[in-house]
Structures are given as C-alpha cells and as structure tokens.
Amino acid sequence: MDREAGRVAGPAEAVADQLALAIHEHRLVPGTKLSEDDVGEVFGVSRTVVRAALQRLGHERLITLKRNKGAFVAQPTVREAREVFEARALLEPRTARSAAERAGPAEVARLRELIDEEHRAIADNHPGRALRQSGLFHLEIARIADQDTIAEFIGQLIARSSLIIALYWRRRNALCESHAHHALLNALADRDGEGAEQMMKGHLLDLVSSLDLRSLPSAPRSLREALGA
Amino acid sequence: MDREAGRVAGPAEAVADQLALAIHEHRLVPGTKLSEDDVGEVFGVSRTVVRAALQRLGHERLITLKRNKGAFVAQPTVREAREVFEARALLEPRTARSAAERAGPAEVARLRELIDEEHRAIADNHPGRALRQSGLFHLEIARIADQDTIAEFIGQLIARSSLIIALYWRRRNALCESHAHHALLNALADRDGEGAEQMMKGHLLDLVSSLDLRSLPSAPRSLREALGA
DNA sequence: CGCGGCCGTATTGTATACAATCAAGTCTAT
DNA sequence: ATAGACTTGATTGTATACAATACGGCCGCG
Structure with a gap:
C-alpha cells in the first residue's frame, strides 16, 4: 500500500495519505477547510507535520493553499x-x-x-x-x-x-x-x-x-466565498 | 516569471525556484547534497522555509529526499x-x-x-x-x-x-x-x-x-561552489 | 595490519514559541 | 440605521530549541 518504493514514509506521508483517501472517498467534500490545528489534533501530530502533509496535497492539487488563509479541499473549475x-x-x-x-x-x-x-x-x-x-x-x-x-x-x-x-x-x-x-x-x-x-x-x-460541465460548481460553503475570491 | 497564477508566492517558493533554476542550468549537478543549514544560509532564511522548498522540489522529483539523511539533487536511473x-x-x-x-x-x-x-x-x-x-x-x-x-x-x-x-x-x-x-x-x-x-x-x-543510456552518474559538486559562480 | 564496536559530532525530525495577518464583532459618528 | 474604523480573537507564517538519527574517527582486539 506504500505510495512509492524507495522513498521512506514518515508521519507526514501517513497524514497526507489518510486525507487523500478521505477526499478520494468523498468523505471530505470540496471547499472544506482543513485547519492545521484541527488536522493536527485529529491525527495526534504537531502543526509541523500537518503542514508538510498539506503541502504535498497542495502540490497534487487535491487541496488549495491560500496564503494566510489556510488549506481547503480543492474545487476544480x-x-x-x-x-x-x-x-x-x-x-x-x-x-x-x-x-x-x-x-x-x-x-x-x-x-x-x-x-x-x-x-x-x-x-x-x-x-x-x-x-x-x-x-x-x-x-x-x-x-x-x-x-x-x-x-x-x-x-x-x-x-x-x-x-x-x-x-x-x-x-x-x-x-x-x-x-x-x-x-x-x-x-x-x-x-x-x-x-x-x-x-x-x-x-x-x-x-x-456523464458530467455536467455547464453548471457551476455545486454550492460553496458560504455566500461570501462565492462572491469573493 | 511566476510559476503559477492563482497561487501566491512566498519565500519558500522563491528558494525552490532558485534551486530549480540552478538544477535546470546544470549549476547544481545530480548527486549534490543540499544541506538545510547551507541552503538556509545562502538564501538568508531559516530551515523551516528551506524544508518547504526542498519538499516541493522533492515532489517534482528534482531532488531525492532520504529520510534522516537529507536532500540530494536527483540522479535519474x-x-x-x-x-x-x-x-x-x-x-x-x-x-x-x-x-x-x-x-x-x-x-x-x-x-x-x-x-x-x-x-x-x-x-x-x-x-x-x-x-x-x-x-x-x-x-x-x-x-x-x-x-x-x-x-x-x-x-x-x-x-x-x-x-x-x-x-x-x-x-x-x-x-x-x-x-x-x-x-x-x-x-x-x-x-x-x-x-x-x-x-x-x-x-x-x-x-x-542522443543519450547514452548505459553510462553511470558522474561525481557531484558542492552547493556553495555551484551557486557562487 | 585489519576488523568491529564505541563515542562524539553533525545533520535531520519534530515540537513549541512568537510574529504577522486575517476575519468578525463592536462601537461611534453622521 | 448604516457605513466606517477599531479592536479582539483566531489562524497561519516563521524562527528557534530540543530530540532522534546517522556518519566518521578512535580505540581496542584478534
């Protein structure tokens, strides 16, 4: 089940894998905010490793990292x-x-x-x-x-x-x-x-x-987010 | 010169871009070790941001991250x-x-x-x-x-x-x-x-x-020397 | 002389503390 | 009553301190 041979897995990889699985299975829906403190408490690790995990997911475009605002499950256009x-x-x-x-x-x-x-x-x-x-x-x-x-x-x-x-x-x-x-x-x-x-x-x-690519993304979490960024 | 629109660039991105450019231009050759302290001193930032930069480059496979050993410019097989x-x-x-x-x-x-x-x-x-x-x-x-x-x-x-x-x-x-x-x-x-x-x-x-896919990697160089020129 | 275990040093892994930024609620003045 | 500025709380960005691990030299032994 390892993601890649040759690269040793650490705690950050484990957290990232768990989050990726949750996103993949639609247990985390697009737009959900992933607060560093929350994630850290859930997995029992510090913000340092959470940040590493979020960075990886951000690079894979599964989440969007907004500077000074946090990480959100991506909402592809x-x-x-x-x-x-x-x-x-x-x-x-x-x-x-x-x-x-x-x-x-x-x-x-x-x-x-x-x-x-x-x-x-x-x-x-x-x-x-x-x-x-x-x-x-x-x-x-x-x-x-x-x-x-x-x-x-x-x-x-x-x-x-x-x-x-x-x-x-x-x-x-x-x-x-x-x-x-x-x-x-x-x-x-x-x-x-x-x-x-x-x-x-x-x-x-x-x-x-089988997709409906004419409609806009289904309702975001808040009206402000829809009108703002 | 921004890498990607929509994503705000921070210091870590700047460091990663500089390192990526150096790798791309062969000023950093495969196998070179990228010590966190050295990189941090060269760019005047702390290890925290260096680690973020190295993680991004690692995900792009430009460098190889060996756990407890450090980051090295990748040597593709x-x-x-x-x-x-x-x-x-x-x-x-x-x-x-x-x-x-x-x-x-x-x-x-x-x-x-x-x-x-x-x-x-x-x-x-x-x-x-x-x-x-x-x-x-x-x-x-x-x-x-x-x-x-x-x-x-x-x-x-x-x-x-x-x-x-x-x-x-x-x-x-x-x-x-x-x-x-x-x-x-x-x-x-x-x-x-x-x-x-x-x-x-x-x-x-x-x-x-035009490649010779039988030869083996050559000897690396030091970070400071590569970036100094 | 060569080999194996031990220890010191250096480097990375992680946690925490502090600074910076943002969001929201309150208060005031028009 | 509303618009605007201020203030407060919370969250992220960064730096630093401490812990864990690995590398290299040293010594002793065979």
Whole structure:
C-alpha cells in the first residue's frame, strides 16, 4: 500500500495519505477547510507535520493553499475538469495498450479483485469506496504497463477526477461504469492491445459525458466565498 | 516569471525556484547534497522555509529526499530516463498539434524570442542557459495549447529531462537541436497541426537517441561552489 | 595490519514559541 | 440605521530549541 518504493514514509506521508483517501472517498467534500490545528489534533501530530502533509496535497492539487488563509479541499473549475480528462485521454489509452501487451494471469487476477471489491462496495452502499476502487483499477493498469512515471501522473489525475465527480456528477444513481471495466479486463486478458486502447478511450469519453460541465460548481460553503475570491 | 497564477508566492517558493533554476542550468549537478543549514544560509532564511522548498522540489522529483539523511539533487536511473521521455512522447506531440491550431502572431513571436535567447546563450558559451531556454520553448508550446494541466506535467518532465541530460548526454558539443526548434516554429506559424505533431515526435526521438543510456552518474559538486559562480 | 564496536559530532525530525495577518464583532459618528 | 474604523480573537507564517538519527574517527582486539 506504500505510495512509492524507495522513498521512506514518515508521519507526514501517513497524514497526507489518510486525507487523500478521505477526499478520494468523498468523505471530505470540496471547499472544506482543513485547519492545521484541527488536522493536527485529529491525527495526534504537531502543526509541523500537518503542514508538510498539506503541502504535498497542495502540490497534487487535491487541496488549495491560500496564503494566510489556510488549506481547503480543492474545487476544480469546469476548465480544470476538462483539462484533467484531456490529460487522461492522452495518457491512459496508450498505457492500457501497453498493459494489455504485458498482462499475465497474475495481473489479470489483481484487476479482477479490484473490480470485485468495487462491486462489493456498491452492494454495501458505499459509493465513496466504490469510486476509490474504480480509481485503483485505472491506476493498476498503468502499473501493469510498467510505467511508474506515467502511473504517478495518472494517479494524480484520478484523484482530481474524484473531486470533479464530486462537483459535476450528473446522475446520482450508483450504476457507475463497471461494464466498461469488465470489457477492459477482457481485452487485457486477451492481450488485445488495440482493443484495450479503444476501450479505454471510449470509457474516458463516457466518463466526461456523464458530467455536467455547464453548471457551476455545486454550492460553496458560504455566500461570501462565492462572491469573493 | 511566476510559476503559477492563482497561487501566491512566498519565500519558500522563491528558494525552490532558485534551486530549480540552478538544477535546470546544470549549476547544481545530480548527486549534490543540499544541506538545510547551507541552503538556509545562502538564501538568508531559516530551515523551516528551506524544508518547504526542498519538499516541493522533492515532489517534482528534482531532488531525492532520504529520510534522516537529507536532500540530494536527483540522479535519474536509466529506467527513469526512458520513462520520462516516453511520457513526453505521449504528451507533447498531441499538445504541439493543439498549439499549432491555436497559435497566433503573438504566440509565434514569443517562441521566436525563446529561440533567439537560446542562440544567444550558446554564443555566450552558456550551455546551461541554452538548455534552460530550450526547455522553456517546449513549455511555451504547451501553454499555447491552452492546457495548463498538461503544461504542468510537461514542465516537470522537462526539468527531469535536464537532469537526465546532465547524466547521460553523449556528445558534449554545444550543437544542441535548434534546427528542430526552428522547424517546429515554422509548422506552428503555418498552423500545420499534423506537421507540428510529427516534428515534435521526431524531435523527442532524436533527443532520446542522443543519450547514452548505459553510462553511470558522474561525481557531484558542492552547493556553495555551484551557486557562487 | 585489519576488523568491529564505541563515542562524539553533525545533520535531520519534530515540537513549541512568537510574529504577522486575517476575519468578525463592536462601537461611534453622521 | 448604516457605513466606517477599531479592536479582539483566531489562524497561519516563521524562527528557534530540543530530540532522534546517522556518519566518521578512535580505540581496542584478534
């Protein structure tokens, strides 16, 4: 479960990972303020390590750091939402193709397990967990492609996608898009690179089209914030 | 010269930018240790802000943070070098196409200015500055494409490429690859998207082939000496 | 002469204290 | 009553002090 091999994890990483998970699962919604004292008390660490964690999340664009004002769970704009999915469209299809050309039985099994957990989360009425598992499925494909650098980018984009979905998701039903994941899995199992690439491309387009990128971000926490910054 | 609009710059950002520039221009070579006390004394700030700066650079993979050991200018492995250029190959050609479809006279003029500065740096025998300008040329194309998210990724990849070039550059002559930049510029000025995409693809392939991905890192230098000149 | 454990020094990790800035509520004057 | 300035409380920005860890030299032993 370590974020990255070769880099030793410290308390700040642990705090950042916990916060990132909460954001990913929509337990922390966009716009929420993350006070340094509050976070420090929750995790039992000092502001020093909290600040380090917040800095990392800020660099990943999961939170926005406003000078002298504090850290807030990011609220991606419509423009940023489009850009994130355009970046994913550039990276993920080709990566899925590479993954298909490399996938063995062990890799397919890992992907199947992720899909199963996603289904279990849906059955348990935990849409946040389901979304997280869905993201891990995409990330695992990048890892199978044996491209750590691209995988890291995709991981960031997936996290930001989670924020975008929180803000712009159109239909609230929990159908999600597990069929697409199944189809992708089959293509990978068949080592069908071309198919996997096309599947991923279509899947991402479906995702974007399931968003409502014409509306403004859903209601911010305060009117003042909507009119001010 | 601000790194990013919307985010207010503080002292830590200034220190990080200076260090990043030094790394980019090869005044700080891979492997160099960045002691917190030394950096703090050089820039006249306390370790707190130095640590913030080092953390940002660490997240950008320009430096490697070893727990309880300190920060060192990163030494990308051969594998990482390949991955960085594979990522660039995924992102930059399509981005160059978009840029070509959007470029107006002002954008072309900015690019031409960057090329001119690159030539001036070469004429002044400042290969570090020339390399930096070359990177800014690539980055400006991403900005012209009006894709901030992708541009940020490309910016990171360019910075890492600078480290890779420091470690694996084969021929030491300062010929560089300005012809390719000129050709790219012409394609952009002609709004030739397809041509720009192909040019960029070929240019990146040329870059990779100019590396010697079998040699090993060279000896580092001291921080003070590198920044003093 | 080489090797292994010990200790001193230097550097990083973390917590805390102080300064600076911001937000909100109060008070006054028009 | 409202607009504006002031003041107060809270939160962040920065510096410093202390604790923990690692590196290097020294000594003793084989």
